[in-house]
Amino acid sequence: MxxxxxxxxxxxxxxxxxxxxxxxxxxxxxxxxxxxxPGEVLCILGESGSGKSVTLRALMRLLPARRTQxxxxxxxxxxxxxxxxxxxxxxLRGTEVGMIxxxxxxxxxxxxxxxxxxxxxxxxxxxxxREEARRRAIDLLDRVRIPSPERxxxxxxxxxxxxxxxxAMIALALCCNPTLLLADEPTTALDATVQIQILLxxxxxxxxxxxxxxxxxxxxxxxxxxxxxxxxxxxxKFMETGPVREIMRNPRHPYTQGLLSSTVHGSLRGKTLExxxxxxxxxxxxxxxxxFAPRCRFAEPGCETPPAATQLTPQHxxxxxxxx
Amino acid sequence: MLNYxxxxxxYVIPIGLGVTVLVFALVHMSPGDPLSAVVxxxxxxxxxxxxxxxxxFDKPLPVQYVTWLGRVLVGDLGVSVARGREVVEExxxxxxxxxxxxxxxxxxxxxxxxILGGIAGFFQGRWIDKLATSIAITGVSVPHYWLGLVxxxxxxxxxxVLPSIGMGPGGSTAWEWDAEHMRHLVLPVITLxxxxxxxxxxxxxxxxxxxxxxxxxxxxxxKGLFQRQVLVHIVRNAAPTTLAVMGLQLGYLLGGSIxxxxxxxxxxxxxxxxxxxxxxxxxxxxxxxLVLAMFxxxxxxxxxxxxxxxxxxxxxx
Numbered sequence: 001m002x003x004x005x006x007x008x009x010x011x012x013x014x015x016x017x018x019x020x021x022x023x024x025x026x027x028x029x030x031x032x033x034x035x036x037x038p039g040e041v042l043c044i045l046g047e048s049g050s051g052k053s054v055t056l057r058a059l060m061r062l063l064p065a066r067r068t069q070x071x072x073x074x075x076x077x078x079x080x081x082x083x084x085x086x087x088x089x090x091x092l093r094g095t096e097v098g099m100i101x102x103x104x105x106x107x108x109x110x111x112x113x114x115x116x117x118x119x120x121x122x123x124x125x126x127x128x129x130r131e132e133a134r135r136r137a138i139d140l141l142d143r144v145r146i147p148s149p150e151r152x153x154x155x156x157x158x159x160x161x162x163x164x165x166x167x168a169m170i171a172l173a174l175c176c177n178p179t180l181l182l183a184d185e186p187t188t189a190l191d192a193t194v195q196i197q198i199l200l201x202x203x204x205x206x207x208x209x210x211x212x213x214x215x216x217x218x219x220x221x222x223x224x225x226x227x228x229x230x231x232x233x234x235x236x237k238f239m240e241t242g243p244v245r246e247i248m249r250n251p252r253h254p255y256t257q258g259l260l261s262s263t264v265h266g267s268l269r270g271k272t273l274e275x276x277x278x279x280x281x282x283x284x285x286x287x288x289x290x291x292f293a294p295r296c297r298f299a300e301p302g303c304e305t306p307p308a309a310t311q312l313t314p315q316h317x318x319x320x321x322x323x324x
Numbered sequence: 325m326l327n328y329x330x331x332x333x334x335y336v337i338p339i340g341l342g343v344t345v346l347v348f349a350l351v352h353m354s355p356g357d358p359l360s361a362v363v364x365x366x367x368x369x370x371x372x373x374x375x376x377x378x379x380x381f382d383k384p385l386p387v388q389y390v391t392w393l394g395r396v397l398v399g400d401l402g403v404s405v406a407r408g409r410e411v412v413e414e415x416x417x418x419x420x421x422x423x424x425x426x427x428x429x430x431x432x433x434x435x436x437x438x439i440l441g442g443i444a445g446f447f448q449g450r451w452i453d454k455l456a457t458s459i460a461i462t463g464v465s466v467p468h469y470w471l472g473l474v475x476x477x478x479x480x481x482x483x484x485v486l487p488s489i490g491m492g493p494g495g496s497t498a499w500e501w502d503a504e505h506m507r508h509l510v511l512p513v514i515t516l517x518x519x520x521x522x523x524x525x526x527x528x529x530x531x532x533x534x535x536x537x538x539x540x541x542x543x544x545x546x547k548g549l550f551q552r553q554v555l556v557h558i559v560r561n562a563a564p565t566t567l568a569v570m571g572l573q574l575g576y577l578l579g580g581s582i583x584x585x586x587x588x589x590x591x592x593x594x595x596x597x598x599x600x601x602x603x604x605x606x607x608x609x610x611x612x613x614l615v616l617a618m619f620x621x622x623x624x625x626x627x628x629x630x631x632x633x634x635x636x637x638x639x640x641x
Contacts (some may be wrong), residue, residue: 090545090549092548094547101543103539105541107540109561120553124550124553156636171637172547
């Protein structure tokens with residue numbers, strides 16, 4: 001990371017998302033704050049249901065407006081996202097921010113060709129001719145290493161393999177040179193060998209294009225591979241954030257420690273893997289204090305009040321009373 | 325794609341043959357002698373036998389079928405027993421009349437259904453959805469001959485603003501594009517449109533709601549498309565399912581609704597079937613059913629091809 005303070009690509013302050021239903025209110029995201037510098041790769045790491053995908057979508061205000069209460073401040077490329085009109089938001093999406101989804105099969109419109117879905121985005125945002133957009137799309141497919149791109153442009157999503165589809169999805173997300181790429185578990189639905197290819201491709205494109213990336217995953221190995229900074233999410237909050245090496249070497253939150261010792265990655269042969277006991281919290285009824293306390297082996301009476309964020313170093317934050 | 329279309333067109337041959345067998349068999353399986361309607365009960369046995377021979381009813385059924393099929397293939401549907409005229413002639417008058425009625429019913433029913441269903445699907449769970457859904461349920465539940473009668477009572481008898489029966493002034497049986505014929509069209513078209521409107525509203529609502537729940541809609545928003553562009557995507561996704569239902573409905577409407585045509589005394593295929601059944605007019609019945617069934621087959625062919633043109637996944641199945 002460079003030390004010069006540039007204007008951040010993204011600044012999120014106390015972002016909170018609630019889904020209101022007939023029977024219950026789901027507290028999906030409970031006050032997430034962070035900033036992202038240009039070219040920085042942040043990994044949001046957490047179990048399913050921890051609110052990481054919702055956080056990602058909230059940044060673009062992509063959640064269904066009717067059932068969602070979104071609050072906090074989101075500043076993207078210097079603009080206040082929360083105050084934006086629908087039109088301004090639509091202009092921002094696809095240009096400043098691109099998004100990759102977990103399952104390219106369901107994220108592509110099944111009845112349009114892949115090429116059409118890329119070119120319509122280019123034409124929409126840049127007002128280029130169809131022909132020009134098509135040339136750009138071919139370049140993009142080439143860039144994400146799709147062989148015989150001209151032929152693939154005419155293919156429908158179901159005619160491509162899983163890995164190929166995800167590559168096409170990446171091409172789509174990058175088609176208007178975004179400064180920020182949001183990736184929602186882009187490797188989870190793929191075969192292990194394809195996962196690595198996609199990961200390497202993403203890392204390479206990120207370096208080449210210099211864009212900032214927020215990468216959501218539940219896989220510690222993936223996070224280590226791609227991230228500059230990791231944010232560990234639990235119960236809709238960032239429990240610990242810090243540079244990758246710092247988090248890997250010196251995890252301070254019991255949940256982070258649990259996550260690290262429950263994955264195969266980097267553990268020594270013969271060392272037993274430890275699972276975190278219990279299951280993720282019910283987001284409709286979060287405990288008043290630390291959300292992880294019910295599963296934490298170090299839990300103490302003080303955990304019943306929400307732990308404050310402790311800055312261990314300017315970079316390393318942890319939300320646990322034991323660290324304070 | 326082209327392969328699929330050729331294959332699909334060739335399917336029409338066995339389907340068509342199957343239809344002719346069914347049409348032939350159905351009519352012959354019904355009890356009673358086809359001649360009993362035209363021959364007086366006290367007619368001499370010899371005359372009955374002669375007539376039977378003249379119509380070919382004395383031969384074994386398979387032979388009758390083959391001769392009938394041979395004539396059908398060259399466009400000869402025989403002579404109406406009760407009316408003494410060519411069946412083809414009768415159909416030439418009735419089919420266009422039914423088409424006019426069906427076209428009106430289709431236009432009204434499909435348009436209303438698509439709009440109501442689209443609105444209901446987009447605003448699922450809100451009052452406007454509940455309103456559209458209740459209109460749809462009412463539409464499919466109301467017996468349409470009853471609705472036809474009520475409309476006649478209200479608009480013809482009480483308010484006296486629209487004609488109650490017939491297709492035009494003075495029992496006209498040939499359609500003309502004038503105001504008088506148009507006025508005769510209003511009530512039967514409304515009556516006919518109600519069921520397809522309800523069915524299509526429900527189909528479109530369910531389809532749109534299902535599509536809106538799919539992730540690609542969020543992905544379309546995520547790439548910054550205008551709302552209307554997203555709408556076009558949704559419509560194209562909803563089209564194949566809707567088309568299938570519309571095709572079937574159009575088939576029913578083209579078949580001519582016996583009930584509606586009878587209530588309004590509309591001189592179409594429905595009326596023709598009605599009288600053919602009551603008069604035990606075998607050739608007319610066979611001919612009419614056959615032609616209507618063939619319309620159905622053809623319509624399904626068109627729908628299938630359209631569907632595969634819109635949704636590329638279809639032609640693989």
